[in-house]
Amino acid sequence: MADIESILEKMKAAPAGVRFSELKKVCEFHFGAARQSGSSHAVFKTPWPGDPRVNIQDDKGKAKAYQVRQVLQAIEKLKGHDDEH
DSSP states (O other): OHHHHHHHHHHHHOGGGOBHHHHHHHHHHHHOSOSBOSSSEEEEOOSSSSSSOEEEEEETTEEOHHHHHHHHHHHHHHHHHHHHO
16 A cells, blocks of 8 residues: 555656556556556546546556546545545
């Protein structure tokens, strides 16, 4: 868990400097196994339809900054979604 928290802090501080493997680890922790992977993309299921989507892409070992921001938004939404139940 501490590892996930440190990656989240890194994601918030510098979205452009996040490795794809770190982003995938955070997504798997919060959203479970990817429902699609194997190509350069990994798609994760969310408990809501539409945005923010959790679709991440490996760009030569790095995560795309806009996708890091989408994942951060999705985690915030997930936390709010959990509070409602």
